[in-house]
Amino acid sequence: MKIFIVEDDENIVELLGDELRAWGYETMSVKDFNNVAEEVEEFKSDLVLMDITLPYYNGFYWTRKIRESSNVPIIFISSHNNSMDMVSAMQFGADDYITKPIDINLTRVKIQAILRRTYEYTMQSDKMTFEGISLDTSRAKLSGEGFEIDLTKTELLILEALFSIKGQIARREDIMNHCWQGDDFIDDNTLAVNIARLRKKLDAVGYKDLIQTKKGIGYYLMR
Numbered sequence: 001m002k003i004f005i006v007e008d009d010e011n012i013v014e015l016l017g018d019e020l021r022a023w024g025y026e027t028m029s030v031k032d033f034n035n036v037a038e039e040v041e042e043f044k045s046d047l048v049l050m051d052i053t054l055p056y057y058n059g060f061y062w063t064r065k066i067r068e069s070s071n072v073p074i075i076f077i078s079s080h081n082n083s084m085d086m087v088s089a090m091q092f093g094a095d096d097y098i099t100k101p102i103d104i105n106l107t108r109v110k111i112q113a114i115l116r117r118t119y120e121y122t123m124q125s126d127k128m129t130f131e132g133i134s135l136d137t138s139r140a141k142l143s144g145e146g147f148e149i150d151l152t153k154t155e156l157l158i159l160e161a162l163f164s165i166k167g168q169i170a171r172r173e174d175i176m177n178h179c180w181q182g183d184d185f186i187d188d189n190t191l192a193v194n195i196a197r198l199r200k201k202l203d204a205v206g207y208k209d210l211i212q213t214k215k216g217i218g219y220y221l222m223r
Contacts, residue, residue, distance in 0.1 A: 001115060004045040005029040006036055006062060007077070008054055012102065016049065019104055020111075022164040022178060023137070024128060033057075037065040045072050047115060050094070052078040052085060060092045067093040073114045077102060104181060112138070128163040131223040133210070135163045147205035154179055155198045158191075162211065162221050171218040195219065 003025050007013050013029045020027045028043045030036055033055040040048055048066065052059040063074055076089040079100040086097045096110050112126070126138040133144040140156045142149040151159065157179040161170050172191060179194075180186040195211060202210050212222045 001046045002026045002028070002043055003111070004040050004043050004048045006040075006048060006054065006059065007051045008033065009051075012077075012100075015102070015104075016107075019108070019178070022160055023108060024164065036062040037069075040066055040072065041070065046119070047111060048072055048074045050074050050076050052076065052080050052089070060088055063089070063092040063094055073118050075107075075110060075114065077107070128160065130163050130166055130221050133207075133223075135159050144205075144207070147207075149201050149205065151198075154194050155201075158194060158198060162219060165220075167221050169214045169218050169220045173218075175218065 001024075003020050005013055005016055005027060007016070007029065017027045017029065028039070028045075030039060032039065034057075036054075036057075050059045050063060054062070059076060059078070063076075066072065066074065073095045074093060076086075076094045076097045077100065078085065078089075078097070081099040089097050095114055098107055098110060126136060128135040128137065133142065135142050135156075137156065137160060140151045140153070142151060142159060158175060161175045161178045172188060176186055176188075176191050179191070199208060199211055202208055210221060210223070212220050214220060
C-alpha cells in the first residue's frame, strides 16, 4: 500500500516515513508544494497524510483539489487542535484528523482502520514474514510450523523492526527509537533485557538462534 505525506517539516516527514516503511508501506512526500494534487495522483496513493499549514496553499485547499478527481482516504495531521479546524477538514473531504505531537501508535491504528474500511481486505502489512515465520502485527503473535507465540507490545515492536528489513542488521538505536520513540530514559540495557526475554520464548519453540547479535551495531534475523 502507498501512503503520500503532505508535510513541510522534514523531521516529521522522516519520522512518519521511517515508521510507515517499518510497517510495510511504501511512502512518498511532496517535492513541489505547488503541485500536491498532481503528485498524489502520480504516486497512485492509497492514503494521504495531510498537514494544514503548508507553503503556498493550505491543506484544506489541496484536499478539495484532490477530491475533484479522487476518493483516496485523507487523514489530517496538524498542530491545530480546535474543533473548527477539525470540522473544516471533514467538510473539505478528510476522513480523519490527528493532532500533533504525533502519537505513532494512534496514527498506525487510524491508518490501518481507514485502509481496511476503504479497501475491504486484510492489510498485507498486518503480516510480515521471514523464511517461513509470520509476524501478525494486528494480533501480536509470532507463528511458524507447529508453534504460535504471544508477544508483549515491546516484543512485537522489536520484531517489527527486524522483520521489516528481512535479515539485514537493525541498529540498536533504530530499534530503540521504534520501540520507545526517543525516550531519553531508555538505554541499551533495556533493549538487551527485552531481546533476552524474546529469545527465551523463541528457545522454547526451537528458534533460539532466530535473533542474532552484530556486536557493537545491533541485531538481525537468521534461519
